Amino acid sequence: GENVEQHPSTLSVQEGDSAVIKCTYSDSASNYFPWYKQELGKRPQLIIDIRSNVGEKKDQRIAVTLNKTAKHFSLHITETQPEDSAVYFCAALYSSASKIIFGSGTRLSIRP
Amino acid sequence: DGGITQSPKYLFRKEGQNVTLSCEQNLNHDAMYWYRQDPGQGLRLIYYSQIVNDFQKGDIAEGYSVSREKKESFPLTVTSAQKNPTAFYLCASRWGGGATDQPQHFGDGTRLSIL
Numbered sequence: 001g002e003n004v005e006q007h008p009s010t011l012s013v014q015e016g017d018s019a020v021i022k023c024t025y026s027d028s029a030s031n032y033f034p035w036y037k038q039e040l041g042k043r044p045q046l047i048i049d050i051r052s053n054v055g056e057k058k059d060q061r062i063a064v065t066l067n068k069t070a071k072h073f074s075l076h077i078t079e080t081q082p083e084d085s086a087v088y089f090c091a092a093l094y095s096s097a098s099k100i101i102f103g104s105g106t107r108l109s110i111r112p
Numbered sequence: 113d114g115g116i117t118q119s120p121k122y123l124f125r126k127e128g129q130n131v132t133l134s135c136e137q138n139l140n141h142d143a144m145y146w147y148r149q150d151p152g153q154g155l156r157l158i159y160y161s162q163i164v165n166d167f168q169k170g171d172i173a174e175g176y177s178v179s180r181e182k183k184e185s186f187p188l189t190v191t192s193a194q195k196n197p198t199a200f201y202l203c204a205s206r207w208g209g210g211a212t213d214q215p216q217h218f219g220d221g222t223r224l225s226i227l
Contacts, residue, residue, distance in 0.1 A: 046215045049215055093213065099160055099168075
């Protein structure tokens with residue numbers, strides 16, 4: 001079925017260290033994978049996305065990698081800062097059903 | 113995103129009452145979506161629509177209804193059949209719809225509570 005699994009559910013890292021969040025998806029036809037950041041009480045905001053024709057994409061301190069064979073993708077945040085504290089959601093576009101399915105979220109906390 | 117407007121920001125429902133949440137977008141997006149988010153949880157898809165006058169059920173459609181009479185509007189009605197409606201409701205839209213590899217843009221949400 002349509003499913004996106006996300007790990008870990010909570011993550012605490014020291015300020016300045018790196019954080020990695022991993023997701024797996026079930027539909028081999030999925031071709032688009034966005035990542036969203038949601039601060040408390042706010043709407044999710046797109047921070048980076050990757051399409052199936054590339055294996056990696058980087059935007060300043062944020063990078064996403066995609067392994068289509070293994071059907072998993074990861075978010076990497078380097079040099080973490082206090083403002084990185086939030087809940088992060090991965091998602092996958094299930095083209096057969098034309099809908100975007102979200103992972104369960106990772107609550108990232110940055111320790112000063 | 114300034115192009116998606118949800119109203120009201122807060123809504124209270126009495127027992128046995130139907131309430132309607134508004135979602136309007138001026139982004140000329142084809143597809144629109146409704147998600148429910150419970151405290152500390154992820155986003156669960158209620159309904160989505162790819163074109164005017166057409167919509168599909170998501171994973172938790174029971175107790176909800178929608179309409180898509182205009183491209184820019186996708187209202188969600190929470191009926192009295194939804195026994196546990198307290199949640200944060202998010203509307204989203206996306207250019208192209210279907211298998212188009214474009215992101216969703218979200219409104220600021222409506223927080224619904226039971227009186």
